Amino acid sequence: MTSTQTPTSRISGFYKRSLDERATLVADWAGLSSDERAILVGDAGLSTAQADHMIENVVGTFSLPLGIATNFLINQRDYLIPMVIEEPSVVAAVSNAARLFRAGGGFVTSSDDPIMIGQIQVLDVADLNAASRAVLNDKARLLHIADEVGGSIVKRGGGARDIEVRPFPQTAIGPMLVVHLLYDCRDAMGANAINTAAEHLAPHIEALTGGRVNLRILSNLTDRRKARAEGVIPAAELATKTLSGEAVVQSIVEAGVFAEIDPYRATTHNKGIMNGVDPVIIATGNDWRAIEAGAHAYAARNGAYTSLTHWSQDADGNLRGNIELPLSVGIVGGATRVHPTAQVALKILGIESAQQLAEVIAAVGLAQNLAAMRALATEGIQRGHMSLHAKQLAVAAGAEGDLIPRIVQTMIEEGNIRLERAKELVSELTL
Numbered sequence: 001m002t003s004t005q006t007p008t009s010r011i012s013g014f015y016k017r018s019l020d021e022r023a024t025l026v027a028d029w030a031g032l033s034s035d036e037r038a039i040l041v042g043d044a045g046l047s048t049a050q051a052d053h054m055i056e057n058v059v060g061t062f063s064l065p066l067g068i069a070t071n072f073l074i075n076q077r078d079y080l081i082p083m084v085i086e087e088p089s090v091v092a093a094v095s096n097a098a099r100l101f102r103a104g105g106g107f108v109t110s111s112d113d114p115i116m117i118g119q120i121q122v123l124d125v126a127d128l129n130a131a132s133r134a135v136l137n138d139k140a141r142l143l144h145i146a147d148e149v150g151g152s153i154v155k156r157g158g159g160a161r162d163i164e165v166r167p168f169p170q171t172a173i174g175p176m177l178v179v180h181l182l183y184d185c186r187d188a189m190g191a192n193a194i195n196t197a198a199e200h201l202a203p204h205i206e207a208l209t210g211g212r213v214n215l216r217i218l219s220n221l222t223d224r225r226k227a228r229a230e231g232v233i234p235a236a237e238l239a240t241k242t243l244s245g246e247a248v249v250q251s252i253v254e255a256g257v258f259a260e261i262d263p264y265r266a267t268t269h270n271k272g273i274m275n276g277v278d279p280v281i282i283a284t285g286n287d288w289r290a291i292e293a294g295a296h297a298y299a300a301r302n303g304a305y306t307s308l309t310h311w312s313q314d315a316d317g318n319l320r321g322n323i324e325l326p327l328s329v330g331i332v333g334g335a336t337r338v339h340p341t342a343q344v345a346l347k348i349l350g351i352e353s354a355q356q357l358a359e360v361i362a363a364v365g366l367a368q369n370l371a372a373m374r375a376l377a378t379e380g381i382q383r384g385h386m387s388l389h390a391k392q393l394a395v396a397a398g399a400e401g402d403l404i405p406r407i408v409q410t411m412i413e414e415g416n417i418r419l420e421r422a423k424e425l426v427s428e429l430t431l
């Protein structure tokens with residue numbers, strides 16, 4: 001990842017600012033033009049006319065909240081993270097978790113080259129071994145043929161990289177040969193390029209194998225295109241009023257093992273990770289169904305569905321976490337290029353390559369997982385949700401400074417967390 005000088009993303013009390021102040025802060029931080037700021041705040045953005053060119057039978061557009069997660073330090077570079085999501089608490093929780101990772105030096109990330117897999121299904125093959133050999137022996141020519149239709153991806157240094165064969169001698173429809181085309185998509189998600197290349201190769205595969213090609217399509221199990229993130233949280237940062245940092249580290253490690261061994265827990269655990277991943281995928285105009293499909297298939301790659309993260313205690317007693325998942329994201333083409341807000345989101349992120357975006361998203365997923373684990377391992381998820389909700393209501397009712405925690409505490413004690421009650425308390429306590 002390239003490193004450029006950016007101002008700090010460690011912004012305390014971001015949530016306490018007015019909507020307008022937050023937008024101005026982000027616009028200044030990212031150097032947005034006034035047109036881009038208008039898109040960010042929703043005054044401009046995707047028009048119905050633009051939407052009409054994106055899908056069919058358009059009658060309108062659909063809005064979701066766009067929040068900004070703060071505090072991210074990834075490979076020593078500061079990031080503000082645009083997140084599009086309808087669920088409360090996610091953005092606050094991930095910002096808080098990013099602050100904890102920051103105290104341990106921030107995230108360190110890495111990623112594979114952006115290699116996608118195109119699948120060609122070959123049937124009616126008389127001799128699977130001979131057909132496999134014929135394909136592999138002609139690999140160089142096949143790669144060259146695939147690149148004939150590579151267009152801009154090949155011009156940018158991407159294109160066909162390798163061919164693999166996967167024989168299935170016994171299936172319900174007889175022997176099947178699956179040919180994989182490994183294709184470097186560079187900064188594109190690459191679905192169109194890989195599908196075009198697979199379709200273009202198909203007649204040549206038929207000629208070599210003597211078989212009949214049926215499907216020609218990319219695989220969303222993009223396990224050659226993974227991103228990784230890791231980081232450390234000093235134990236002391238995890239201490240609560242009632243629990244020592246060491247106790248919280250232990251509890252989080254125990255919770256991590258729960259997700260590693262039990263698919264019922266792993267599903268919820270990974271859902272929490274996708275709470276961080278999907279909002280950035282959506283904000284940047286990427287295909288979240290593809291990312292979801294790939295992530296969950298990867299989580300089950302060894303036959304049992306398991307956690308996408310791993311948590312351990314390091315030699316100094318601190319908490320160490322890491323994540324690895326397939327992330328086929330692009331920064332050119334598709335909705336990323338067409339959707340004005342996706343363009344602004346990429347500018348806020350300061351993204352220069354698809355790999356950089358994938359690594360940032362991996363870090364957000366890891367942070368989101370920590371946020372959930374920390375809450376679950378300490379006070380439980382509901383209290384945090386409730387106090388955050390109460391805090392938002394107190395601020396909305398006009399409370400400031402010390403008044404906010406007092407109102408929050410009163411509403412929680414009363415079990416009466418409503419805007420009307422917050423307003424009453426603001427007038428009572430400011431008398």
Ligand code: MEV
Pocket residue numbers: 087268269270271272273275372373376381
């Ligand atoms: C809620 O959207 C996500 C969590 O359930 C994730 C988890 O349990 O790890 C809190």
